[in-house]
Amino acid sequence: MKHNQEFFWPAYSLCKREVVRFFRQRSRVIGAIVPPLVFWFLIGSGLGNSFRGSNYLIYLFPGTLVMIVLFTAIFSTISIIEDRREGFLQSVLVAPIAPASVALGKILGGAMIAFLQSMIFVIIAPMLGASFTFLGFVFLLAILFLSAFGLTGLGFLIAWKMDSTQGFHSVMNLFLMPMWFLSGSLFPVEGAPMWLKCVMLFNPLTYSVTAVRMGLFSGNFIVLRSWPGPLFCLAVSLLFCAVTFSAAVLSCSKKTIGENIL
Amino acid sequence: MxxxxxxxxxxxxxxxxxxxxxxxxxxxxxxxxxxxxxxxxxxxxxxxxxxxxxxxxxxxxxxxxxxxxxxxxxxxxxxxxxxxxxxxxxxxxxxxxxxxxxxxxxxxxxxxxxxxxxxxxxxxxxxxxxxxxxxxxxxxxxxxxxxxxxxxxxxxxxxxxxxxxxxxxxxxxxxxxxxxxxxxxxxxxxxxxxxxxxxxxxxxxxxxxxxxxxxxxxxxxxxxxxxxEEVGGDVLTLTAREPETLRQKIESDLGLKVSIVDFAVRIETQQGESDIPRLMAVCGSEILTLTLSKPTLEDVFIRRTGHKFS
Structure with a gap:
C-alpha cells in the first residue's frame, strides 16, 4: 500500500503527464518523425545507385526506425530541463516520492512516446518489402521498446544535471549522432575498418539496428545463424536499459549536504 | 510560549x-x-x-x-x-x-x-x-x-x-x-x-x-x-543638507539620542510632540523635512541592524 503510494502512483503521474504533454505539442510530434523520413528518403535515394546489388533504401530503413526512436527518446528528456526551469520539478522534488519513481516515471513516459512514434513508421514497412513472422513482429516491438527505454534513460542522465537546452543540443550533436552513424545504420559493420569495427561493436545501438533488421525482415530470410543473434541483441538491449536506468536513479537520488536540488 | x-x-x-x-x-x-x-x-x-x-x-x-x-x-x-x-x-x-x-x-x-x-x-x-x-x-x-x-x-x-x-x-x-x-x-x-x-x-x-x-x-x-513596543515612544525622522552637523548639534544642545540612517537623522524619543518645538528652536533653519511617527517594523529593523530596510 505504502509502496503504491510512494512508487507506483507518482511514477504513473509523471509518465502520463509526459505523454499527454508531448501529443499536445504538434510541432514536437512532427519534428521527431519528419526529419528522419526526409533523411531516409534523400540519403537512401541518393546513395542507392552507388550500392551494388541491393536496395539501399531498404538497407537504411531499420536504421531510420532506430533514428526515430533516438530522436524522440532523447528530445523527450529535454522536458526535464524545461520542468526544472519552469518550476514544475520543484513540487516533484519535495513530494514524498522514491527517487527511482521519479526516474521511472520520466523515462517510461519518454520511452512510450518514442515507441509509439516508431510504430507509425513500422506500419509503412510492409510497403517497402518488409514482411515479418508473428514471432519476428513481437521481437521487433520488444527491441524497439527496450531501445526507447535505454535511450530515454541516457537522455535523462544527460539532462538531469543541465540547466540549458543549448547544452543539451551540443551533447546531442557531439555524442548521440556519431552513436547513430556507427550503429550499422548507414554501412554494415563487416565492411568497416578494424578500429571503427571495434567502436561499433561496443555501441549498444549496433545491436538495436541489427535486431530491428532481423525483426523487420523475419519473413524474408532466416538470420538465426549469423552473429549477433536475436537473443544476444535482446540481452545487450536489456543490459543497456538496466545500466542507464540505475545510473539515472543514482543521479536523481544524490542529495548531499548543502547541495541545492531545486 | x-x-x-x-x-x-x-x-x-x-x-x-x-x-x-x-x-x-x-x-x-x-x-x-x-x-x-x-x-x-x-x-x-x-x-x-x-x-x-x-x-x-x-x-x-x-x-x-x-x-x-x-x-x-x-x-x-x-x-x-x-x-x-x-x-x-x-x-x-x-x-x-x-x-x-x-x-x-x-x-x-x-x-x-x-x-x-x-x-x-x-x-x-x-x-x-x-x-x-x-x-x-x-x-x-x-x-x-x-x-x-x-x-x-x-x-x-x-x-x-x-x-x-x-x-x-x-x-x-x-x-x-x-x-x-x-x-x-x-x-x-x-x-x-x-x-x-x-x-x-x-x-x-x-x-x-x-x-x-x-x-x-x-x-x-x-x-x-x-x-x-520594544522601540517604544515615537520616532522623529529629519532630513537635512548636512545630516552630520545636525546630529552633533541635536546631541550637544538637546541631549537626545540621534543616529543617521541612509542620510536621514533619526531620533527615538518618548515624547515626540514636545521635542518638535525644541528642535525647531535650536536648529529649525537646517531641517528640510521632519516626520513624527509611531514605531513600525521598519524601525525595529533599523534599530536591530543599523540599516534601512530595502
Whole structure:
C-alpha cells in the first residue's frame, strides 16, 4: 500500500503527464518523425545507385526506425530541463516520492512516446518489402521498446544535471549522432575498418539496428545463424536499459549536504 | 510560549553555505513555530529567507544544525514526513500546458491520492477557492491571482498540517492579496500552521509571530506588537543638507539620542510632540523635512541592524 503510494502512483503521474504533454505539442510530434523520413528518403535515394546489388533504401530503413526512436527518446528528456526551469520539478522534488519513481516515471513516459512514434513508421514497412513472422513482429516491438527505454534513460542522465537546452543540443550533436552513424545504420559493420569495427561493436545501438533488421525482415530470410543473434541483441538491449536506468536513479537520488536540488 | 505545547517547526543552530560560496547564507539561526500560528520570516531580499525556506521544504540539506517538523527529522530517508508538509513556491510550479484539473490530478497522484477520494478532494478545494468554472482551462492562460490559487490548492491536496509559503503575494494585485490573506486566515482557523516569507511590512504586520532576518542572521523575533513596543515612544525622522552637523548639534544642545540612517537623522524619543518645538528652536533653519511617527517594523529593523530596510 505504502509502496503504491510512494512508487507506483507518482511514477504513473509523471509518465502520463509526459505523454499527454508531448501529443499536445504538434510541432514536437512532427519534428521527431519528419526529419528522419526526409533523411531516409534523400540519403537512401541518393546513395542507392552507388550500392551494388541491393536496395539501399531498404538497407537504411531499420536504421531510420532506430533514428526515430533516438530522436524522440532523447528530445523527450529535454522536458526535464524545461520542468526544472519552469518550476514544475520543484513540487516533484519535495513530494514524498522514491527517487527511482521519479526516474521511472520520466523515462517510461519518454520511452512510450518514442515507441509509439516508431510504430507509425513500422506500419509503412510492409510497403517497402518488409514482411515479418508473428514471432519476428513481437521481437521487433520488444527491441524497439527496450531501445526507447535505454535511450530515454541516457537522455535523462544527460539532462538531469543541465540547466540549458543549448547544452543539451551540443551533447546531442557531439555524442548521440556519431552513436547513430556507427550503429550499422548507414554501412554494415563487416565492411568497416578494424578500429571503427571495434567502436561499433561496443555501441549498444549496433545491436538495436541489427535486431530491428532481423525483426523487420523475419519473413524474408532466416538470420538465426549469423552473429549477433536475436537473443544476444535482446540481452545487450536489456543490459543497456538496466545500466542507464540505475545510473539515472543514482543521479536523481544524490542529495548531499548543502547541495541545492531545486 | 509554553514548553508543553509541541512545536510545529523547531530550528536549532542552522548554518548553510551554498557550494563554492565564501560566506554563509544562514548563520546560526534558531527559532520555533507553535502549532496553529501564522509565522512570518521578514527580511530584505538576500537576507536568507528563501534559503531557509528551501531547507524547511526539505529540498536542501543544512550544513549544520537541526530542523524538526512536528518533532521529527524531515531529512530521514523515504521522506515519510513530507506528507505533513504543503509547499507553495515563489516561482510558479504549475504546468502551463496542462489544464487546472490535470495539474491537480497529477499532483494528487504524486502524493498517492487516487480514485474517488482524490476527485472528491479536488472538487472540494476547487469549490472553496471558487475555481470550479476554470477546471478545464490551461493553467498558463489564468491570471496571476488565479494561478496562485491553483498553487495553493496543489499544496493542500494531501491535507498537510504545516504549510510553507515563499513570498506568497509576489506578482499579485491588491485585490488578489486581500483574497490571499483571507485564505491564510481560513487555514489558520482550520488548525494549520503557516510559515511564510515576506519582504513587505504590511504583510508582516498580519503575522502572529515574526522572525526578522538580515544577512543570514536572525536579528529579532516576537509578535509584531512586542517588537514595536520594544522601540517604544515615537520616532522623529529629519532630513537635512548636512545630516552630520545636525546630529552633533541635536546631541550637544538637546541631549537626545540621534543616529543617521541612509542620510536621514533619526531620533527615538518618548515624547515626540514636545521635542518638535525644541528642535525647531535650536536648529529649525537646517531641517528640510521632519516626520513624527509611531514605531513600525521598519524601525525595529533599523534599530536591530543599523540599516534601512530595502
Amino acid at each position: 509554553t514548553a508543553s505545547i509541541p512545536c510545529a517547526i523547531a530550528i536549532e543552530g542552522i548554518k548553510f553555505r551554498y557550494p563554492k560560496a565564501k560566506t554563509l547564507a544562514l548563520n546560526n539561526v534558531n527559532f520555533s513555530v507553535n502549532k496553529g500560528e501564522i509565522f512570518g520570516l521578514l527580511g530584505p531580499n538576500g537576507g536568507g529567507k528563501s534559503t531557509l525556506f528551501k531547507l524547511l521544504s526539505t529540498a536542501v540539506i543544512p550544513s549544520e544544525g537541526t530542523i524538526r517538523l512536528n518533532g521529527k527529522n524531515p531529512f530521514m530517508p523515504n521522506g515519510g514526513l513530507r506528507h505533513e508538509l504543503g509547499v507553495i513556491f515563489q516561482s510558479p510550479s504549475l504546468d502551463s500546458k496542462l489544464t487546472v484539473m490535470e495539474n491537480l490530478v497529477y499532483q494528487s497522484l504524486l502524493y498517492g491520492l487516487t480514485g474517488s477520494s482524490m476527485q472528491q478532494r479536488i472538487q472540494e478545494l476547487l469549490k472553496r477557492f471558487k475555481l470550479l468554472e476554470k477546471t478545464n482551462e490551461y493553467a498558463g492562460t489564468l491570471s496571476g491571482g488565479l494561478q496562485r490559487r491553483v498553487e495553493i490548492i496543489k499544496a493542500l491536496l494531501h491535507d498537510p498540517q504545516i504549510i510553507l509559503m515563499d513570498e506568497p503575494s509576489t506578482g499579485l494585485d491588491p485585490l488578489a492579496r486581500i483574497d490571499l490573506w483571507n485564505v491564510i486566515k481560513e487555514l489558520k482557523e482550520s488548525g494549520k500552521t503557516i510559515l511564510l516569507t515576506t519582504h513587505l511590512m504590511e504583510e508582516a504586520e498580519r503575522c502572529d509571530q515574526l522572525a526578522i532576518m538580515h544577512q543570514g542572521e536572525l536579528v529579532a523575533k516576537g509578535s509584531p506588537q512586542t517588537l514595536k
